[in-house]
Amino acid sequence: xxxxxxxxxxxxxxxxxxxxxxxxxxxxxxxxxxxxxxxxxxxxxxxxxxxxxxxxxxxxxxxxxxxxxxxxxxxxxxxxxxxxxxxxxxxxxxxxxxxxxxxxxxxxxxxxxxxxxxxxxxxxxxxxxxxxxxxxxxxxxxxxxxxxxxxxxxxxxxxxxxxxxxxxxxxxxxxxxxxxxxxxxxxxxxxxxxxxxxxxxxxxxxxxxxxxxxxxxxxxxxxxxx
Amino acid sequence: xxxxxxxxxxxxxxxxxxxxxxxxxxxxxxxxxxxxxxxxxxxxxxxxxxxxxxxxxxxxxxxxxxxxxxxxxxxxxxxxxxxxxxxxxxxxxxxxxxxxxxxxxxxxxxxxxxxxxxxxxxxxxxxxxxxxxxxxxxxxxxxxxxxxxxxxxxxxxxxxxxxxxxxxxxxxxxxxxxxxxxxxxxxxxxxxxxxxxxxxxxxxxxxxxxxxxxxxxxxxxxxxxxxxxxxxxxxxxxxxxxxxxxxxxxxxxxxxxxxxxxxxxxxxxxxxxxxxxxxxxxxxxxxxxxxxxxxxxxxxxxxxxxxxxxxxxxxxxxxxxxxxxxxxxxxxxxxxxxxxxxxxxxxxxxxxxxxxxxxxxxxxxxxxxxxxxxxxxxxxxxxxxxxxxxxxxxxxxxxxxxxx
Numbered sequence: 001x002x003x004x005x006x007x008x009x010x011x012x013x014x015x016x017x018x019x020x021x022x023x024x025x026x027x028x029x030x031x032x033x034x035x036x037x038x039x040x041x042x043x044x045x046x047x048x049x050x051x052x053x054x055x056x057x058x059x060x061x062x063x064x065x066x067x068x069x070x071x072x073x074x075x076x077x078x079x080x081x082x083x084x085x086x087x088x089x090x091x092x093x094x095x096x097x098x099x100x101x102x103x104x105x106x107x108x109x110x111x112x113x114x115x116x117x118x119x120x121x122x123x124x125x126x127x128x129x130x131x132x133x134x135x136x137x138x139x140x141x142x143x144x145x146x147x148x149x150x151x152x153x154x155x156x157x158x159x160x161x162x163x164x165x166x167x168x169x170x171x172x173x174x175x176x177x178x179x180x181x182x183x184x185x186x187x188x189x190x191x192x193x194x195x196x197x198x199x200x201x202x203x204x205x206x207x208x209x210x211x212x213x214x215x216x217x218x219x220x221x222x223x224x225x226x
Numbered sequence: 227x228x229x230x231x232x233x234x235x236x237x238x239x240x241x242x243x244x245x246x247x248x249x250x251x252x253x254x255x256x257x258x259x260x261x262x263x264x265x266x267x268x269x270x271x272x273x274x275x276x277x278x279x280x281x282x283x284x285x286x287x288x289x290x291x292x293x294x295x296x297x298x299x300x301x302x303x304x305x306x307x308x309x310x311x312x313x314x315x316x317x318x319x320x321x322x323x324x325x326x327x328x329x330x331x332x333x334x335x336x337x338x339x340x341x342x343x344x345x346x347x348x349x350x351x352x353x354x355x356x357x358x359x360x361x362x363x364x365x366x367x368x369x370x371x372x373x374x375x376x377x378x379x380x381x382x383x384x385x386x387x388x389x390x391x392x393x394x395x396x397x398x399x400x401x402x403x404x405x406x407x408x409x410x411x412x413x414x415x416x417x418x419x420x421x422x423x424x425x426x427x428x429x430x431x432x433x434x435x436x437x438x439x440x441x442x443x444x445x446x447x448x449x450x451x452x453x454x455x456x457x458x459x460x461x462x463x464x465x466x467x468x469x470x471x472x473x474x475x476x477x478x479x480x481x482x483x484x485x486x487x488x489x490x491x492x493x494x495x496x497x498x499x500x501x502x503x504x505x506x507x508x509x510x511x512x513x514x515x516x517x518x519x520x521x522x523x524x525x526x527x528x529x530x531x532x533x534x535x536x537x538x539x540x541x542x543x544x545x546x547x548x549x550x551x552x553x554x555x556x557x558x559x560x561x562x563x564x565x566x567x568x569x570x571x572x573x574x575x576x577x578x579x580x581x582x583x584x585x586x587x588x589x590x591x592x593x594x595x596x597x598x599x600x601x602x603x604x605x606x607x608x609x610x611x612x613x614x615x616x617x618x619x620x621x622x623x624x625x626x627x628x629x630x
Contacts, residue, residue: 050624058622058623058624058627059622078619082545082546082547082548083545083547085544085545086544086545086546091544099540101240101243102237106240110544111544113233113234113546114541114544114545114550115545117230118229118230118233120229159544
């Protein structure tokens with residue numbers, strides 16, 4: 001049993017635009033244990049989203065090593081990364097990123113479509129239960145456009161959970177929501193964490209970050225110690 | 227596992243109908259080009275078939291030949307004397323062992339009148355074997371026989387449209403005036419399909435001897451229709467007949483022929499060359515339309531998927547492999563091509579049937595052309611859906627997700 005879910009060592013990320021290169025991350029070191037609820041805070045442009053994308057395998061670090069669930073992942077192929085994203089990670093984005101022509105239920109089931117087994121009846125029942133639990137039991141047939149921001153984000157949370165991920169990654173999950181919906185969403189996060197799901201959340205809002213068990217602040221591409 | 231394919235199909239279908247306008251235009255452009263190409267090709271083919279059938283119908287199949295008096299081009303004014311083809315020539319040709327039948331014809335146009343109706347009508351002086359030579363038999367009454375020929379009888383067999391043209395009721399036994407002589411109608415020929423400008427059903431046939439002596443006052447004939455034994459080498463036959471005629475007409479050295487030998491090949495070539503040029507012209511147009519529609523599809527498909535690249539990135543983020551993305555858009559282009567192919571197929575059949583209903587052309591549907599145009603359409607949709615989707619999977623999803 002691996003205790004540390006995420007181990008980042010000297011992670012750097014440099015963006016190259018023409019001849020100008022810009023180092024966003026400057027040697028990040030981070031360890032996240034199972035069952036943690038970590039908030040990464042920082043001003044815009046501090047590199048917090050880039051860091052989350054690297055943790056979420058949506059972006060590759062320029063250098064450094066990344067061990068996810070006991071496996072070095074910084075050198076894996078696209079195929080293998082897709083597999084890990086599908087099985088081990090759950091994403092929640094600021095702008096929800098739901099597929100506009102699919103219903104709430106179909107959106108939730110989407111990650112399972114990319115598994116060899118496809119979607120079973122059991123999965124469908126589980127998705128319905130998830131939506132019910134998140135208060136959307138009567139909206140499973142609704143398209144994203146017919147849902148409020150808070151409801152859309154809850155569909156996205158259900159989608160992130162359907163694959164039974166080890167790690168939930170949230171990028172400004174309350175950024176597009178009013179304060180009431182924000183509170184609902186963050187409470188869901190708390191509940192999920194209490195059930196044992198590890199969460200890494202990026203936010204610039206201290207009100208939201210205070211719900212996390214641990215807060216790290218990033219500035220100019222590196223963590224600052226409190 | 228098998229449900230997975232249905233689930234993928236459902237996923238693709240939902241995406242496809244989410245932009246109905248786009249889908250409509252993609253299908254429309256494909257359908258138009260498919261329909262145009264197939265209809266045009268079919269009509270061209272059908273016109274050619276029609277001519278071949280018509281030729282076969284008048285016994286101008288592959289074992290036949292026609293000799294016309296006067297040298298020169300097949301159609302047009304002759305460039306030599308045209309009074310040199312004689313009955314003797316026909317008799318000489320008949321002696322050849324590969325010749326089955328020889329039917330000489332004397333031609334002329336005379337004023338024909340019946341009860342105050344007068345028309346210029348093509349008169350043909352023929353032998354009794356004309357019916358066999360042209361596969362054309364009387365519908366009622368009888369054809370000219372040997373006795374008519376011997377006695378220079380003033381009898382005639384009329385084409386199917388003649389009684390109507392002159393308003394003759396119960397034509398058999400009635401007398402019709404040709405130039406200044408009265409001829410008794412002894413038969414009416416069955417109706418024959420006509421092509422070109424000449425209505426074959428508006429002709430009058432009289433004994434060859436009567437035509438030469440009583441009507442046209444000429445000792446030469448205008449044409450000889452020859453039927454060969456099955457399996458005759460037409461080229462060899464043509465060569466031998468030409469030698470006989472040149473010798474009999476005393477033509478030596480570089481003196482040009484004063485007759486024309488028309489083989490079925492030449493007739494087909496002549497009658498089909500016009501339709502062939504038209505077919506090529508129309509085919510070119512429809513090929514251009516196919517290419518244009520290809521460009522349109524290319525644009526629509528490319529823009530459509532380019533626009534969707536953030537969605538592709540999202541799918542990748544959720545765990546879709548590049549293969550799955552490619553399968554997704556492959557299935558999508560196949561669906562579009564399949565729908566368009568189906569509509570194009572039905573539409574071209576409908577158009578062909580409609581044209582066949584109003585014109586003598588037969589509806590001929592060419593699967594080869596259809597499959598050719600369909601595969602072209604499929605290829606364009608596939609290529610131009612795969613390029614942008616593959617491109618989208620190459621980029622780090624985090625970059626594309628920003629624009630979602």
